[in-house]
Amino acid sequence: xxxxxxxxxxxxxxxxxxxxxxxxxxxxxxxxxxxxxxxxxxxxxxxxxxxxxxxxxxxxxxxxxxxxxxxxxxxxxxxxxxxxxxxxxxxxxxxxxxxxxxxxxxxxxxxxxxxxxxxxxxxxxxxxxxxxxxxxxxxxxxxxxxxxxxxxxxxxxxxxxxxxxxxxxxxxxxxxxxxxxxxxxxxxxxxxxxxxxxxxxxxxxxxxxxxxxxxxxxxxxxxxxxxxxxxxxxxxxxxxxxxxxxxxxxxxxxxxxxxxxxxxxxxxxxxxxxxxxxxxxxxxxxxxxxxxxxxxxxxxxxxxxxxxxxxxxxxxxxxxxxxxxxxxxxxxxxxxxxxxxxxxxxxxxxxxxxxxxxxxxxxxxxxxxxxxxxxxxxxxxxxxxxxxxxxxxxxx
Numbered sequence: 462x463x464x465x466x467x468x469x470x471x472x473x474x475x476x477x478x479x480x481x482x483x484x485x486x487x488x489x490x491x492x493x494x495x496x497x498x499x500x501x502x503x504x505x506x507x508x509x510x511x512x513x514x515x516x517x518x519x520x521x522x523x524x525x526x527x528x529x530x531x532x533x534x535x536x537x538x539x540x541x542x543x544x545x546x547x548x549x550x551x552x553x554x555x556x557x558x559x560x561x562x563x564x565x566x567x568x569x570x571x572x573x574x575x576x577x578x579x580x581x582x583x584x585x586x587x588x589x590x591x592x593x594x595x596x597x598x599x600x601x602x603x604x605x606x607x608x609x610x611x612x613x614x615x616x617x618x619x620x621x622x623x624x625x626x627x628x629x630x631x632x633x634x635x636x637x638x639x640x641x642x643x644x645x646x647x648x649x650x651x652x653x654x655x656x657x658x659x660x661x662x663x664x665x666x667x668x669x670x671x672x673x674x675x676x677x678x679x680x681x682x683x684x685x686x687x688x689x690x691x692x693x694x695x696x697x698x699x700x701x702x703x704x705x706x707x708x709x710x711x712x713x714x715x716x717x718x719x720x721x722x723x724x725x726x727x728x729x730x731x732x733x734x735x736x737x738x739x740x741x742x743x744x745x746x747x748x749x750x751x752x753x754x755x756x757x758x759x760x761x762x763x764x765x766x767x768x769x770x771x772x773x774x775x776x777x778x779x780x781x782x783x784x785x786x787x788x789x790x791x792x793x794x795x796x797x798x799x800x801x802x803x804x805x806x807x808x809x810x811x812x813x814x815x816x817x818x819x820x821x822x823x824x825x826x827x828x829x830x831x832x833x834x835x836x837x838x839x840x841x842x843x844x845x846x847x848x849x850x851x852x853x854x855x856x857x
Contacts, residue, residue: 474509475507475508475509476507476508476509476567476568476852476855477508477509477510477511477564477565477566477567477568478503478508478509478510478511478566478567478568478569478570478851479510479511479512479513479560479563479566479568479569479570480496480499480500480503480510480511480512480513480569480570480572481512481513481514481556481560481569481570481571481572481577481581482496482512482513482514482571482572482577483514483515483535483543483548483549483552483572483574483577484496484514484515484543484572485497485512485514485515485530487517487741488517489739489740489741489742489745491597491658491683491771492572492573492597494660494661494742494771494840495572495595495597495635495658495840495843495844496512496570496572496595498661498840498841498843498844499570499595499844499847499848499851500512501841501844502841502844502845502847502848503848503851503852505845505848506848506849506852507852508848508851508852509529510529511529511530511531511563511566512529512530512531513531513533513556513559513560513563514530514531514532514533515532515533515534515535515543515552516532516533516534516535517532518537518541531559533552533555533556533559535548535551535552536548536551539720540715540716540719540720540738540739541715541739542715542716544717549574549576549577550576552577553576553577553579553580554580556577556580556581556584557580557583557584560580560581560584560585560588561584561587561588563588566588566590567590567855568590568591568592568593568630568851568854568855569581569584569585569588569590569591569592569593570592570593570594570595570851571592571593571594571595571625572595572597573594573595573596573597573598573600574600575600575601575618575621575622575625576621578594578621578622578624578625579621579624579625581594581625582624582625582628582629591630591631591854591855592629592630593629593630593631593632593633593850593851593854594625594626594629594631594632594633595633595635595847596626596632596633596634596635596639596643597634597635597639597658598639598768599622599639599642599643599646599767600618600622601615601618601619601622601623601646602642602763602764602765603688603765604618604619605763605764619646622646623646623647626643626646626647626650626653627647627650629652630652630854631652631653631654631850631851631854632650632652632653632654633654633655633656633847633850634653634654634655634656635655635656635657635658635769635843636655636657636658636767636768636769636790637655637767637790638766638767638768638769638789638790639655639767639768640653640655641767642767654846654850656843656846656847656850657838657842657843657846658769658771658774658838658840658843659771659774659834659837659838659839659840659841659842659843660771660774660775660778660834660838660839660840661742661840661841662778662834662835662838662839662840662841664742664743664746665742665745665746665749665774665775665778665779666746666778666779666831667750667778667779667780667827667828667830667831669746669747669750670747670750671747671748671750671751672744672747672748672749672750672751673747673751674709674711674748674751674752676707676708676709677705677707677708677709677753677819678708678709678710678711678751678752678753679694679698679708679709679710679711679752679753679754679755679756679784679815679818680711680713680745680748680749680752680754680755680756680776680781681694681710681711681712681713681714681755681756681772682712682713682714682745682748682749682755682772682775683713683714683716683770683771683772684714684715684716685712685714685715685716685717685718685719685722686716686717686718687717687718687760687763688759688760688763688765688768689716689718689758689759689760689770690758690759690760690786690787690806691712691714691718691722691756691758692718692722692725693758693786693806693807693808693811694710694756694758694786694811694815695710695722695725695726695731695734696808696811697786697808697809697811697812697815698710698731698733698734698812698815699731700808700809700812701812701815701816701819702731702732702733704816705816705819706733708733708753708819709733709734709735710733710734710735711734711735711737711748711752712734712735712736712737713737713738713739713740713745713748714736714737714739715738715739719736722736723736745775746775746778746779749775749776749779749781750779750780750781752776752781753781753818753819754776754781754782754783754784754801754802754815754818755772755773755775755776755777755781755782755783755784755801756772756783756784756785756786757770757772757773757776757783757784757785757786757791758785758786758787758806759785759786759787759788759789759791759806760787760806761787761788761806765789766787766788766789766790767789767790768789768790768791769790769791769794770791773785773791773794773795773800774834774838776801776830777800777801777830777831777833777834777838778830778831778834778835778838779831780827780828780830780831781827781830782800782801782802782818782824782825782830783795783800783801783802784801784802784803784804784811784814784815784818785801785802785803785804786803786804786805786806786807786810786811787805787806788805788806791803798833798837799825799829800825800830800833801818801824801825802814802817802818802823
């Protein structure tokens, strides 16, 4: 199957771009923010956009600030996430029909997982339109890091991902690390562009009320899973608590490891650690504004050191520094731009920098953090670059 070619578009109407994503605004997920920003940028570039996504649990009809949004119910896990083989299939199978029945379209944009990429790749070939794939992560690497995944599944995910990458009209990556890893797997290709990643700096801002928390506290906001390794902060906090008895560690999280981590804290009777479910982005921003630091981590040895977690930018956009545990791209970015503290992925090392943060040692100025984020990690700026690539493929 060759890469999709652009069909002739009828004169007199704007290009119609379809975006297929399993999560979309108002869900508090990085992919949802990224795709909404892309839709806004595409509309500003003159496109008409339709979003094919999922219904949001616990809400009635949801309006979006951008695009015509078509929602379909899917299977979600206990935490309300579209995650796991059955959840992906519950989105991908209906998506195939939704794409084939879609009114005339001129381009298709696909968000992971790779199974969605495969469905979109086939539909784009049938409809004879170019498709763009947003490579925010390398899913096959993540699969390799999870214990208990059958080898057949690992190979299938790798094959699916590489097939989609090589046949896309364009592949958009979010960091130099993802770009480099993609090139290692499929070689350097002209249709691959690093557009970066960022945060909604209008929602995550340094102005406004804080979350109303009492005493000094750290915030971990985001997914808890094998490759993030957020349990390192629990290990470190038990060491810090003795010298700082009023300090707290607050999780606003979901993910495959969240329940197990909470159960462990409860069983050990560790005080000062709180677990909360996901909350709207504006509320996350408020809690971050009042925090000593936002927390980020990458488990070493799982091949994910190239990742740049969005939670880093969420903190710095609010003027709050970051503590990052682990080596790789995130470590280098925080150290290189004075965004907080970065250390080895080890309880004693993390405890040391948490102690320094609580004492105010080496804390960067909020104004500096906010200014750096506006210059380097604005979601709107990244989305504009992505939209330019999608629209550029239509003109070729």
